Amino acid sequence: MEVDYFTYIPSEITTDILSRLSIRSLAISKSVCKSWRDLFDFVKSKIKTPPVLVRFHWENNPTRFKIIEIEDEDEDEADLQSHDLHYHPLTDLEIPYGSTGPMAGNSANALLLLYSLSMKGIYICNLITREYTELSYPDDYIPNQVLRLGFGVSKISEQYKVVWINADAGSDPHCVYTLGTGTWRRVEPGAASGVMFCGQPILCNDNLHWKVYDPRNSIWSLCGFDIETECFSIFSFPTPMGDGWWNLSVLRDCLCSSHYNEFQDEIVIWMMKEYQVDESWTIEYKMSTTSLDSSVGRNYISVEALKLFKDGDVLMLLDHSIAVYYSNNTRTLQQVNMLKEADPMKGYALIFNPSLLSLKSFGFENVISF
Structure with a gap:
């Protein structure tokens, strides 16, 4: 025995x-x-467990996922003068839910929020336990309404919440769904009244963050939504904001903003050293793109900083499909082939923290294994 x-x-x-x-x-x-x-x-x-990269892409039905584990050197053991990127594809899988067409999503710790951009369908899933469940829509949902959904977890109450944003200017109020309750609640826009929400949100400092545009004053700003208090706040981008082609990210628990400067042929990453203190925005990186292979192309619309390593190296995603790695030691960029056959029109990548948290622990009755 x-x-x-x-x-x-x-x-x-x-x-x-x-x-x-x-x-x-x-x-x-x-x-x-x-x-x-x-x-x-x-x-x-x-x-x-350390964060991993998940690349999801859609081809009609179902949505397919690739999970990649990214190593970070231990500061006590690493030779910080010669750090290379090491990654391991963990698995490919697919979720056979009923929605078709493009999906959007974001993560909160181990859980992913996915929702259809063309049809009804809101899903919470854990790719490690291979479970998913479908959420209901708010009672006052209007078909073809422009939506932005956010997903976060509060460190205080440990509650996971989905935030339903009516993205068009003046489309107030918004809604919140706390996992485990089974119902949507209205929340007033407060400081975010009248603004247009753009892009996918980023979770930092217990707040979800969107780029927002105020059409009344022609101003781009940042909007935060406190997961615990359920209140909105508005604060500034690093100046100059320009035309809004900036992407938000979180590096070492700091809110960051990245963009491509076509006039200088460089990628710029700003970091907010003190949360919601406008004066603390600092240029953390300026990366020349001249070292990239000419086949990669130029004039990137989207620059997403995915991970900042202990030695200062940075992993980024250009136009949702091109993975590039910046060496802080050599000050050069190189393309990495970790996202094979990536198509910016059929999906994108994000970082999440894997765990064995089961959706059944929230009391969902319609948890489906895949």
Whole structure:
């Protein structure tokens, strides 16, 4: 008879052992047997895993995903003068839900929010536990309405919330859905009244952030939505904002804004060193794009900073499909082939924090495994 030695090990030691595994090893180990699955379910809230990159793209039905684990050197062991990008494709999978056509999405820790841009369909999924569920629409939903959905989790209450934004100027109010409640609630726009919401939101400092445009004053700004208090706030972009072709990201817990300067042939990343302090916007990087292969092209509309490494290197995505890596040591950019056959018209990539959190823990009755 085989002996399960984990039964005799204190839970804190078991958690410490499991927390040293990669997400690939965690997923494989959880599938070994029922006792190991139950063990992972018991300690899952205490296991911390590094962020991974998920690339999702649609081809009619279903939506397909590629999950990529990205290594970061340990500061105690790394030679910070010679750090190379190391990544491992973990898995390809697909979600067979009923919606077709383009999807948009964003992440909150381990969970992804996906919604259809052309048909009805709002989904919450965990790609590691391979579960998804569909959410209802608000009662006052109007077909063909321009929508922006956000997804975040509060560090205070630990509640996950979906924010439904009526994107057109003057389309107030907005709605919030707290996972586990089964209902949508209205929230007033407050400071965000009358502005147009643009792009996908970024979660930073317990706030969701959108680019917003005030047509009354012809001004681009940032709009924050506090997940805990459910209040909106408005603050500035780094100047000059220009035509709005800036992308938001989070690097080392700081809100960042990235864009391509075609006149200088360089990528610029601004960082807000003190949250919501307009004067703290600082240029963190200026990266010449002349070292990129000519086949990559120029005049990038979108620059998304995905990950800032411990040695100052940066992984970015150009036009939703071209992965590039900036070496802080050599001050050069190079294209990396981690997103093969990427098509900017059929999807994009984002970072999320994988875990074994089950959607069933929120009380959903319609959780579907895939």
